[in-house]
Amino acid sequence: MYYKDLTSYEYHESGIGKNIVNIGWLNKDNNYIKSSKPNVEVAKILITLWDDRTLRTRGFHICNLCENESAPTYFDDINGKSYLLGSAEFRIHSTRSNLIFAVPDMIIHYLLDHNYQPPSEFVDAVLELKNS
Ligand SMILES: [Zn+2]
Numbered sequence: 807m808y809y810k811d812l813t814s815y816e817y818h819e820s821g822i823g824k825n826i827v828n829i830g831w832l833n834k835d836n837n838y839i840k841s842s843k844p845n846v847e848v849a850k851i852l853i854t855l856w857d858d859r860t861l862r863t864r865g866f867h868i869c870n871l872c873e874n875e876s877a878p879t880y881f882d883d884i885n886g887k888s889y890l891l892g893s894a895e896f897r898i899h900s901t902r903s904n905l906i907f908a909v910p911d912m913i914i915h916y917l918l919d920h921n922y923q924p925p926s927e928f929v930d931a932v933l934e935l936k937n938s
Contacts, residue, residue, distance in 0.1 A: 807866070808833040808895045811925050815908040818861045821882060821895070828929045829898075830913035832872050832920070837870050842925040846850075848924070848932050849917040852909075853883060857936075859894035859911055867892035872908060878916045891915050900931035907931065 807817060809831035816822055817831075832838050835917050869879045869892070881889045891912045898907040913920035 807827050807831055810836075811838075811928075817908070817935065818866075818895075821861050821908060823906070824879065825904055826897075826908050827908040829909045829914055829924055830920060830922065831910060832871060832912075832916055836899070839923040840921045842921070844921055845917040845929075848929055849881075849914045850916055851932050851936050852911075853881065853889070855896055856889060856911075857929065859898070860897055862894040865893065866890060869912060869915055869920075871916070871928050880911065881918070889914075898928065898935070900927060901934065903927050905931075906923075919926050 808815070808826035811829055812827050813815055815826040815828050859874070866878055868875060868877070872879070879891045883889070891914060892910070894911050896909040896911060896913070898909060900907065905927065
């Protein structure tokens with residue numbers, strides 16, 4: 807499922823709301839901005855929000871940027887804990903812009919393995935969480 811960054815959220819009807827915008831809904835048919843290196847810091851902060859994810863689905867989405875499109879995507883943390891990505895969304899509130907970012911949990915994989923560079927207002931909102 808592809809949505810351009812910062813467009814109005816519409817994927818799950820129950821998740822639609824005022825000021826809710828898409829971040830990180832990538833697919834291989836649409837270009838996205840790439841960083842020169844993985845965005846480890848943003849991914850690390852997001853993984854701390856794992857239990858606060860919303861709109862969980864029974865199945866899971868598979869990354870179609872990867873060569874091996876049939877395999878589920880996992881994130882393994884430094885403690886050896888494994889997270890199955892692709893079945894829920896994060897909601898990140900921006901205190902500065904009054905936006906709420908609707909973000910598939912697959913973004914962790916996009917940040918680390920596909921060097922996805924999200925818009926700065928999203929990066930700032932995530933980094934602020936670390937300081938709060
Ligand atoms: Zn991938």
